Amino acid sequence: MPDSGGPAPPESGSKELPRPAAKVLFGRFKLVRLLGFGASARVYLARDLHSGRSVALKAIPKGRAAKNGLSHNVVREIAIMRRLRHPHILRLLEVLASRSKIYFVLELARGGELFAQVARGRLPEDISRRYFRQLISAVGYCHSRGVFHRDLKPENLLLDDAGNLKVSDFGLSAVPEQIRGDGLLHTLCGTPAYVAPEILDRKGYDGAKVDVWSCGVILYVLNAGYLPFNDPNLMAMYRKIYRGEYRCPKWTSPELRRLIGRLLDPKPESRITVDGILRDPWFKKGLGEEEWAALAKFHSAETADLENGKLWKSEEPDRALNAFDLISFSSGLDLSGLFGPPSDRERFVSAEPAEAILARAEDLGAKEGLVVRRKGEKGLAGVVVEGQIGNLVASVVVRRLADGLLVVEAEDGGGAAEMFFLKEKLLPALKVPATEPGSSASVTDRPHPVS
Incomplete structure (x- = not known):
């Protein structure tokens, strides 16, 4: 993310990435080119030879996941993503496995990362509001189903070909089973510039409030084009986060400045909630009643049950772990049936x-x-x-x-x-x-x- 002095140029990753040699996986997915890669996975553009549609294929080496202690993250991401059905959450279409790799077949977000747009400079307020509404709709939906993302940032927000936002990368997400007896989460995770102050406290935190803080950092970045908290010295940056020390740029409207202040409240007990965001004047500006109702639809428990059959149940992690045991042994195996078969x-x-x-x-x-x-x-x-x-x-x-x-x-x-x-x-x-x-x-x- 660009530093607080202004937007940085796009990353070198914006160059054309090498095309893999023509290869067809499982007799079905033809690899077209490499879209991107990280420490634990590579993502390819692929064509489904059965349906003719383009998809994103995320390849995760099993050995690397096990070596880095990420096996449970993979399991959790599969178990969570198979349950989430929302227009602003990236769809997990299928899960496949070879002897050495696990493959996520994902909806293709042709617009790339929201980060790439912000790297070119700040966005107009109306565009920022549109993306923020879609983000809050997706985050509220997740929270209503007991899922807390814990790593929200522009790099994990993708855009489809119509310019609509898609939340991705649920590898660090938390579910109710991870909440301790004190009602809080305790795992230290997230990206430093987006981490909430209570995580730094190491005393436990509310997953929903942590996600709201990250949404606040994202909204600030959309409006300013740079991060609210930034310092070459990591400890100095953490001190700024802990104290809530930031300054909005002069072009920030009073209503937006007020909302950012409530989102980036260093005290989680007084920080605005998703319900409060939905009622905020800046958020609701120009929004019709029907549009507002569509954004707030995740509040209905009945809707959640109808759409998903049931909310997150305590036995699901066990089932997911059993599924990962199968993944570990499988060779050329289509695992979609483990997570909701056609x-x-x-x-x-x-x-x-x-x-x-x-x-x-x-x-x-x-x-x-x-x-x-x-x-x-x-x-x-x-x-x-x-x-x-x-x-x-x-x-x-x-x-x-x-x-x-x-x-x-x-x-x-x-x-x-x-x-x-x-x-x-x-x-x-x-x-x-x-x-x-x-x-x-x-x-x-x-x-x-x-x-």
Whole structure:
């Protein structure tokens, strides 16, 4: 971020990044070029060869994540992002894994980082207000679902091709299970220039109030083009943050100056809340009642339940950790079913031999008068079930997960009849109880749903 003396030129990262050699991952995602990289991940522009749409593919080396103690961050980010559905939060579309990497398939934000705009200079007040409204709508939505971002900054705010804001990077987010008995969070995290003073206190903090502080720093940066707290000496900068010592530029309107003052209140108990921001005159200026209601929609617990089925539950981290155990063993495995599978696909774990599972699919196909073909490549085996005119009815893929364990994935061909065949005939045949003749699994090793 530019220093307090004024905006800095764009980073060298704005240059064209090298294009990877033509490569297709999982037979589906063609890498186009490298979009950016950090200490723990690389992000590529990729094309989904199945749908034709462009996506962002975030590649996280498993070994590096484990070595740097970031495995739980990856797990948490998956578990959180799969639950969040908001127009101003970047969508996690799928999760994939190879032997060495975990891949997040993300909605593509073609406009890049908001940071790049601010690096060119401050924004007009009306534009700052528009971005800030979208940010608060997303942050309020997260808070209503028990999610606290804890690393809000312009580098983590992306723009789509229509110029709408998308909050990204939930790797440092917190959920209720991390709150201690005193009702506070205690993990030290965040980016120094955006960190709230109570985090520096090391006495615990309220995740919602910390996010509001970061929103205040972002609003200041949008308006000024530089940071409110900045010093070459880190401890000197922390002292300024702790005391709330900053100065708004002379062009700041009185209403905006007042709101920034309430956002950057060093005392968390008197700092403005998201509810207070929604009622603030500067925030509401020129906003119609319907627009205001749309921004404030996250306040309804009923809406949250309807949109998400349920709010964050305490058992979810355990499920996510189990999922990460599977990620650690998987090779070329599509893990989307672990975090909300599409309706036309189902996965389960089985202790049966692959041959026994595929043989049952072949027997069923022959019985139904369908054409069944074997397919296979290194690390997986499967069958394709086709109609008499060559139309795809269903496919089954079996992959080795670990010694004695397989992941079985069955998918229909896309029509109503095909879905009926999958749900009513193929899946029951594949999931033969382990006590039936021919099964090699014990009662305790019956197939377990992954999704």
